[in-house]
């Protein structure tokens with residue numbers, strides 16, 4: 001016998017997008033259920049957790065949830081560059097703490113959290129619109145009915161796929177990472193390591209959480225490479241390749257593995273009674289495959305639009321389109337530009353990477369951060385594309401400028 005439950009909004013997935021959507025919808029007066037398949041929020045870590053100081057400020061993430069970063073290193077086969085800043089403008093998150101803090105914010109606003117509960121089906125009405133989800137848990141099977149469902153299930157896009165609106169991502173990034181105790185890390189500096197020594201179609205990284213704790217990982221683009229990132233990661237650790245050799249004695253604390261869509265903003269994200277947000281919607285910056293800040297920001301917008309639409313008694317795709325218009329106006333052209341740069345980066349030989357680092361060396365810290373964050377301010381790009389004394393820098397920024405039109 002299936003249990004039947006009714007809510008205004010059902011959010012599927014207790015990651016940053018889902019918790020943020022649940023928070024905003026609850027705060028705006030909706031009765032909200034947040035469904036998460038794992039036993040606890042953030043039981044499994046699937047991300048490296050780098051984000052930016054302005055996003056931390058915007059979301060008011062507590063200081064205990066992150067390690068600030070102010071230096072940004074790049075290493076290629078035969079070159080390296082480090083961009084130093086006097087103030088931290090990036091951070092490595094304690095992912096579990098941050099995600100649990102986000103979920104707790106939603107709970108405090110009234111969201112009911114159903115963990116250890118897996119969405120296995122959708123419920124549709126006569127018109128074919130989604131009106132609920134079917135779940136399985138230790139407590140038994142249930143039907144959750146809602147005026148609006150928010151699919152925040154990450155890479156799985158489970159609701160959109162079960163409803164027949166989306167298929168599995170074909171182009172995506174795969175990352176394997178160890179969280180490790182180390183002897184001596186510089187806790188103010190992260191490193192991205194590029195070229196075939198580190199990753200055949202992507203990059204490797206060292207992200208410090210403290211002087212004695214780092215995340216070391218390898219990301220690989222699929223289907224560009226058939227290599228398993230874990231194999232490459234184990235090779236780098238065994239040989240202490242590149243900057244890893246500066247870390248001294250190391251031991252593994254935890255293994256992380258995850259997938260992130262890399263198809264640009266190709267998906268429709270609103271349907272009658274349904275919103276897609278976060279990785280489920282493909283909202284990720286392809287340059288460093290980061291999406292946590294978009295998940296939180298657009299999760300909040302999704303929750304707000306959902307509960308406003310319920311108040312206005314109209315939850316069709318047209319009514320929900322303000323959500324899609326909002327996020328597209330904020331990131332569509334930036335992500336398009338970032339894809340152009342990503343295509344260029346994926347095509348570079350090892351020698352070309354060595355030269356690319358010379359271009360990065362030319363950038364001021366603000367320019368570098370805007371660039372890597374895909375926060376291309378058009379005026380700055382025009383300036384760099386037309387006035388930078390070095391031709392190679394002008395060419396790189398012309399690429400960005402051209403794509404953002």
Ligand SMILES: Cc1cc2nc3c(=O)[nH]c(=O)nc-3n(C[C@H](O)[C@H](O)[C@H](O)COP(=O)(O)OP(=O)(O)OC[C@H]3O[C@@H](n4cnc5c(N)ncnc54)[C@H](O)[C@@H]3O)c2cc1C
Nearest residue numbers: 013015017037047048050119154175258278279290291292
């Ligand atoms: C290796 C790697 C490294 C990354 N590094 C960074 C980084 O440094 N910085 C950054 O900003 N971004 C990074 N990202 C991307 C970032 O992790 C995602 O953009 C972000 O997690 C998206 O949040 P989300 O809430 O949409 O999805 P998720 O965080 O994936 O959350 C989805 C949730 O849905 C749950 N779920 C799935 N299916 C079901 C179901 N059937 N029923 C119930 N629950 C379900 C999952 O258990 C999960 O908790 C990285 C990604 C990878 C793969």
